[in-house]
Amino acid sequence: MVELAIDAAQEAGAYLRDNIGNIQHIERKGGEATNLVTEIDKQSEQIILRKIRQHYPDHDFLGEESGAHKISSPYRWIVDPLDGTVNYAHGVPIFAVSIAVEYNNELLLGVIYDPMRDELFTAERGKGAFLNGVRISVSRTSTLLESLLVTGFPYDVRKELDYHLRPFNEFLVKGQAIRRLGSAALDLAYVACGRFDGFWEGKLNPWDMAAGVLLVVEAGGRWTDYNGNSTTIYTPQMLATNGIIHDEMVNVLRTCFEDNHRS
Numbered sequence: 081m082v083e084l085a086i087d088a089a090q091e092a093g094a095y096l097r098d099n100i101g102n103i104q105h106i107e108r109k110g111g112e113a114t115n116l117v118t119e120i121d122k123q124s125e126q127i128i129l130r131k132i133r134q135h136y137p138d139h140d141f142l143g144e145e146s147g148a149h150k151i152s153s154p155y156r157w158i159v160d161p162l163d164g165t166v167n168y169a170h171g172v173p174i175f176a177v178s179i180a181v182e183y184n185n186e187l188l189l190g191v192i193y194d195p196m197r198d199e200l201f202t203a204e205r206g207k208g209a210f211l212n213g214v215r216i217s218v219s220r221t222s223t224l225l226e227s228l229l230v231t232g233f234p235y236d237v238r239k240e241l242d243y244h245l246r247p248f249n250e251f252l253v254k255g256q257a258i259r260r261l262g263s264a265a266l267d268l269a270y271v272a273c274g275r276f277d278g279f280w281e282g283k284l285n286p287w288d289m290a291a292g293v294l295l296v297v298e299a300g301g302r303w304t305d306y307n308g309n310s311t312t313i314y315t316p317q318m319l320a321t322n323g324i325i326h327d328e329m330v331n332v333l334r335t336c337f338e339d340n341h342r343s
């Protein structure tokens with residue numbers, strides 16, 4: 081299954097790389113003017129789905145573009161065929177393909193492929209995390225003040241602006257710096273390999289995070305909700321860190337929502 085996930089991610093990634101700048105048609109989805117979907121997102125998902133179906137016709141599938149295909153198998157493939165669509169649509173070369181497999185709701189494997197840098201991140205439960213075949217681990221940064229943090233915002237950010245901006249304001253002054261790459265999958269992969277020390281985001285989907293959280297955990301990091309409680313990929317709140325700064329980040333998030341505003 082790992083080999084197939086890698087193969088599918090690389091084929092879809094090559095398709096994305098070859099077609100950047102070639103978008104013919106952009107649609108809006110989910111009732112948000114900023115939530116884009118292109119024929120490239122859909123085609124990339126078809127490349128992946130076709131490959132999975134060839135080998136595992138009876139596995140469940142959850143893809144961002146084609147939704148849930150339920151066959152009632154304990155195996156579920158969770159796919160974001162293009163994570164970083166807004167970057168892609170603007171020609172910014174920061175995007176990735178993300179593929180994960182769950183078995184009975186437990187993550188088994190995760191693959192994230194960045195075709196512009198030819199970086200392949202892979203993780204299997206209990207077997208560690210790798211970048212292009214070389215084992216990776218989270219950073220050893222020990223304080224929030226020395227930490228390079230990353231975050232993202234959902235397409236409907238306008239609906240709950242305060243919920244998303246409170247942590248941003250706090251971490252902006254309490255951390256070393258904040259980045260906003262525009263790809264949650266790469267945000268997590270970069271925490272796993274120690275480029276970033278911590279990532280938080282208020283509202284993610286399972287396909288944004290499934291592969292990435294396994295990478296972080298297998299690389300020795302920690303993944304919880306904003307309260308520091310264990311969570312699942314079906315819960316939108318995300319905090320993933322090198323583990324060392326985790327409690328410090330939870331404390332900041334707690335102070336943001338002390339008045340119980342969307343904690």
Ligand code: IPD
Pocket residue numbers: 160162163164165166231232233234235261262263264265281283284288
């Ligand atoms: C988005 C990206 C972005 C994150 C958004 C996601 P998409 O996914 O991961 O970084 O902030 O919440 O929806 O739409 O590019 O696949």
Ligand code: CA
Pocket residue numbers: 160162163164264287288
């Ligand atoms: Ca995504």
Ligand code: CA
Pocket residue numbers: 121144160161162163164165
């Ligand atoms: Ca996507």
